[in-house]
Amino acid sequence: MGAFTFAAIGYIKSPYAEKFAVPRQPGLVPSARAQLVLDAPYRGEALRGIEAFSHLWLSFVFHQHLDRDWQPLVRPPRLGGNAKTGVFASRSTFRPNPLGLSVVKLLDVDAKTGVLTLGGVDLVDGTPIIDIKPYIPYADALPDATAGYAPQAPTALAVTWSDSALDTLKQLQQEHHQQFISEVLAQDPRPAYKKQQLDSRQYGVTLAGLNIRFKVESDRVLIETITSFTNPSA
């Protein structure tokens, strides 16, 4: 009594190879497509009727953090990375139980192969899923709820591409990822404390199998270079 073991029902295939640059909440990057590939027992009939729901809740495991301990106080990025708040007043990935919760858009269902195509995803490639539930607006949508330090979505920055980055994207025939990459970087993935100061550093991130180098100038993101990166899930 008091301990419960759950088995993964499937895994996420996502363009986010690493935690850096994953948006803070689902839905902030609408172009983020991912697939949930379910294990055999969870295909077919277990999915009957799911296509009638526009959105799903995914319960998942922060699998990259299983060996890291939690602390009672965390520093949410929304508080600038300095102020502390209780772990249960946050959605920090370092929690007593490394359990995540994400609402995603359901774009397509292939019940036979157990593949759900999802939009607005904020999950790293390889994330284990332990439950899927339909989103029920009459119970789940509380637009008047008050939410302490995170009352609104974070402000998105403008994103500019250098000519050479855009040329490379075309040469690699990856233009279909341009919108996704722009939406991710508009969220400013830098550590919160960097946003308080002048920061001329160039950052790198891997998205959709592309290695992207960018910097942030006041309220604008400049994408400087793109190179191809071999990533099986791209």
Added chain:
Amino acid sequence: MGAFTFAAIGYIKSPYAEKFAVPRQPGLVPSARAQLVLDAPYRGEALRGIEAFSHLWLSFVFHQHLDRDWQPLVRPPRLGGNAKTGVFASRSTFRPNPLGLSVVKLLDVDAKTGVLTLGGVDLVDGTPIIDIKPYIPYADALPDATAGYAPQAPTALAVTWSDSALDTLKQLQQEHHQQFISEVLAQDPRPAYKKQQLDSRQYGVTLAGLNIRFKVESDRVLIETITSFTNPSA
């Protein structure tokens, strides 16, 4: 890899002694008060700032069903109890992983003793909680989501009290539970298939430590008798 063990962080003290009559979703019975009593490591600082959020997500375990197997198809009450849908297109309590998700109103916080007072709860007494997350409306509230067979809250029935039931409630000095009991029974807790037919049976349910006997006449619930029931969590 593939199996994950979570420990309870605390337990629910609720007026619902049994699963029968627990509303189908949280929020349908606003007067349902409950307490979440956290274990010692999760009190104090871990709760700092949580009072700034009006609503919380609770991840919990369907602990009464741990030894019952799941089936790929279920019969949601909303479909009259006859039509089948996939388990992942439902919030059935019998799931591959017995994991529940509930949004509740946060009414009061006693960080020192680790007691959260909650409203609109749909959890049975003794439910183990494995995570608490703040409700973030900009990410979680999707009023335009479409939800298959459950587009709106179920219709509530009118509730009438017999004179003797009301007298007993007063004698027991339990009038403060009248609204709660009415809201629960307005949801018509009978099995879905009973709602399709003429049903003159008297039903019994234990709520807030009171044993309540009622019947349903077309679209009206009649509370016939109330007796006291010794229940430590009432």
